[in-house]
Amino acid sequence: MITQCEKSEELDQLVERARTYTSKGKVADYIPALGQADPNALSIAVHYTDGRCLAAGDTEKTFTLQSISKVLTLALAIMDNGEDYVFERVGMEPTGDPFNSIAKLETMVPSKPLNPMINAGALAVTNMLSGNTIEEKLGRLLAFVHDMTGKTHITYSSKVAESEFKTANLNRSLCYFMKEHHIIKGDVEELIDLYTKQCAIEVNCNDLARIGLVIANEGKDPETGREIIPKQISRIVKTFMVTCGMYNASGEFAIKVGIPAKSGVSGGIIAAYPNKLGIGICGPALDDKGNSIAGIKLLEMMSARYGLSIF
Amino acid sequence: MITQCEKSEELDQLVERARTYTSKGKVADYIPALGQADPNALSIAVHYTDGRCLAAGDTEKTFTLQSISKVLTLALAIMDNGEDYVFERVGMEPTGDPFNSIAKLETMVPSKPLNPMINAGALAVTNMLSGNTIEEKLGRLLAFVHDMTGKTHITYSSKVAESEFKTANLNRSLCYFMKEHHIIKGDVEELIDLYTKQCAIEVNCNDLARIGLVIANEGKDPETGREIIPKQISRIVKTFMVTCGMYNASGEFAIKVGIPAKSGVSGGIIAAYPNKLGIGICGPALDDKGNSIAGIKLLEMMSARYGLSIF
Amino acid sequence: MITQCEKSEELDQLVERARTYTSKGKVADYIPALGQADPNALSIAVHYTDGRCLAAGDTEKTFTLQSISKVLTLALAIMDNGEDYVFERVGMEPTGDPFNSIAKLETMVPSKPLNPMINAGALAVTNMLSGNTIEEKLGRLLAFVHDMTGKTHITYSSKVAESEFKTANLNRSLCYFMKEHHIIKGDVEELIDLYTKQCAIEVNCNDLARIGLVIANEGKDPETGREIIPKQISRIVKTFMVTCGMYNASGEFAIKVGIPAKSGVSGGIIAAYPNKLGIGICGPALDDKGNSIAGIKLLEMMSARYGLSIF
């Protein structure tokens, strides 16, 4: 387990340059807990397969996973149910529509969420997690996070989860639509409960970088080589991170950065360069697509400087 | 109060000719109670402002109002809240989309149901009814029906309401979407409860014809002349019946029949020829738009024979 | 033929009150000829079946028919081809989409313009007019206008037609889409040529009122009783005027005014109250839906004052 990352003057400089973009962004404020984040904050941790680690900014500050959790539940749902089961219910195609859009669920015949990174698809994926109860399903997801980070105390913020539960009417709308079309089953309120809790899991940049590293490392623990995610599933996850990871700015991000990545509305970004490194970023000020404005700029600079595009 | 309608050989003949179309239709079967209706049934009552009344078929057989109830709640909601309040929240425009569509709620900015005859609009209208509780609101709606029909025992089928409540996931989806956009307020499950009960109100063809007659008669009781619906509101209701009353076959119906009318998935149709007559029809076999297939044919024949188009 | 209309103080007052709304509207300016219209102008002629006639404002000032021509080509196309042929190619349903929208042509399967009052449908209707050449087709349309107005010198403005021909790219886009789907046939540029000429036919308020009167009078010449449009076709036309005549403000207009009417982007409005009167209005300042802002207000006041709603 990495306990202490090196400081890098070069990385510090990139962070300071990227931080200047925070003033053009806006912290999400649809729930109080997100609105209290420092808009000027920007931190990053980079973990390499060889054990090295770089950090800049306050990498111990925690934030909630939000949409980044979609990557984890996707991996777990495929491990639980197999590729065929999952992709019969959720598509593989990127979409030009916003992440919370419902229109395509209506126009697609048969109705099917286009991919697991938009809300509809992610809700359907969470609905597939094995477990008899919400607690059991959440426990399995947390255990998965503990396994990847090596930190067994990681849990969710009940305050954030409760706030999001109250405001989750658009997600309820998506769920009832999918329930009508037999894409999801069971109780919608329970699903929303589980989904808001998964989104409220609290991590810091080092945790995120470490999870990214496992995904980058073909699903294996970088220290012990133990398989946490089957190689093929880690590949699927990275592919979705490229085609649909940054909301409907995914195409532009692939062009300008070219690293598999997934963002969340808390300002977090996870990135995974195959066989090389994992990155965790937190910068709460968001651009108009919902991505960390300075976080994206930082990755853009790093990709240009270090040639990190996979293309 | 009309107790006994005349028989008319001519009307009987039209009904028999129209009945031959029932074989091309299909009874709604998404809940058992609707699926048990006789697909070959077809009955009609015509009530005139001068007190005359014609009938053919089993006009005492009851059926549920379903979407026909949208006409009644619209009138009551305007009486309760005024035109401005209602039409700030629900539009006046017909739509080419299906009655249960959600896509336009997303693409319209700001989000607003296009009209009160599609499900989204009707749910928003029901949400506006005055009353402190569901029971009180439903009681007011039933009293309104009693007032128009002169029959105080009319109530809803709890069996139908319960079945519909269970399967109302698409309506829940619409409601949560509208709640997110502040079009509706309060508890969604309570609104669905009220809405499914309003749809389950049981009437027969004579009741429907009588309600149609009140609407036709500028909102006044045809016997006493007492105002039940203000004239201006009765006019609004008739207008919506023309532009949006027959789902997305309203335009064709206006061309081919030309009488303000509203249909329900139970096979009921209410029609109101201004200042002249009200019609109640029941023919459970539906066409692919959800309208009584023989009922529409019957109105088409009557319009051609008696020149009933308002155009 | 009416040569001189009476002046009515009451009508003058209504016009002056309505004229105050012109400041909130905007003259169409996508071609120079329309942009030069006087934004404060407002004139009206009302022709009755009994031969009476009222007028206010400059009713001899000419303007181009624009979308009002859709009503005339629809009548002529049905007279030329029969209802079945026309409505196999163009639908009867109102739409919540803008008049120049293409999206529904793509989402409807099979592709079909929703109604003859939106541009796609009107282009398809013009494509059906009988005649071997553009000149012949246009000649027949002009003869039809001469027949209805009794004025044989009415023709189109070649200056307006040429300007519109140059800027008609959206209509070309609609045409090629429909050509791909076999809704229209023949040369697109020729169709656009004919269509822009039909839109550029110049009339004044009296002409428009007279055409409206023929439509109102079941298609018969109000003086001689001669049939110009078959009764059933005049009825169809009036129905479309109600359900789709005022762009996507048709529903609101039906509620607030309730007279069959059709507007054009030149600020013209034709209206036809069945069996009673025809109205011609010109007020070039448009609201955001493309309807004469003062013209609509004037009709609203007249409908309220004189009880002109058909509902």
Place this chain on the structure above:
Amino acid sequence: MITQCEKSEELDQLVERARTYTSKGKVADYIPALGQADPNALSIAVHYTDGRCLAAGDTEKTFTLQSISKVLTLALAIMDNGEDYVFERVGMEPTGDPFNSIAKLETMVPSKPLNPMINAGALAVTNMLSGNTIEEKLGRLLAFVHDMTGKTHITYSSKVAESEFKTANLNRSLCYFMKEHHIIKGDVEELIDLYTKQCAIEVNCNDLARIGLVIANEGKDPETGREIIPKQISRIVKTFMVTCGMYNASGEFAIKVGIPAKSGVSGGIIAAYPNKLGIGICGPALDDKGNSIAGIKLLEMMSARYGLSIF
């Protein structure tokens, strides 16, 4: 220049296994020239950066580029105009809509094709090519192809170009829509002429593999190291091949194969594995998305066998 590729028994076996899928596909037949292709044909050439080359099937048989040409015009348009100019007019986002869809052009404000791989975007890109005449622009594109393949006799099939020109109504519709919105400029018929000619450029599998190799090799001639496409532009091109290269099956292809690739309706597929190899495939039988059904299967098998996914 490669003149003779090695035969590989393993590759032959994969081709034979993939060929069995041709029976489930269908050759494009909207123009006669495409319809005459052998539905059972399947051939492949693989060119490596180190000069090696493998082949199976009839790799000398020519076919037209069709949509594969979109990759070449994109590279050339960026070389001609710079990234900023191009991406102000064409977006970078994948879309869940079909390649020839027009609806998003209408719903996006401002109107903009979502990416350069759908028809709207590709037409806009072709519209940006430098040159005073169609001949000059086409000449530059052919010279670009000659440069990449080393074969200066490659040209277009005038027979195919003419057929496609006649049936290109959907593309005309897209063009006029974009002209209205100032996304393209100039004469639409000339643009369609150029576009259909670029689509009709005839190559064989070796040519395609060689072009793929240049793209894979950071834009440099693999033999001389000379830059044909700037490195950054070759990277952009590969990114679009991943996110949007296989019509609206691009996401699934990225998951199952994971190699940057672009398909055409002639059954051709070009693929480029960064810094390693280029692939040219021809298999005219298409799946329902318009991709070579056996070609995709072959790439899927090769990716699984040789670990060719970039993820």
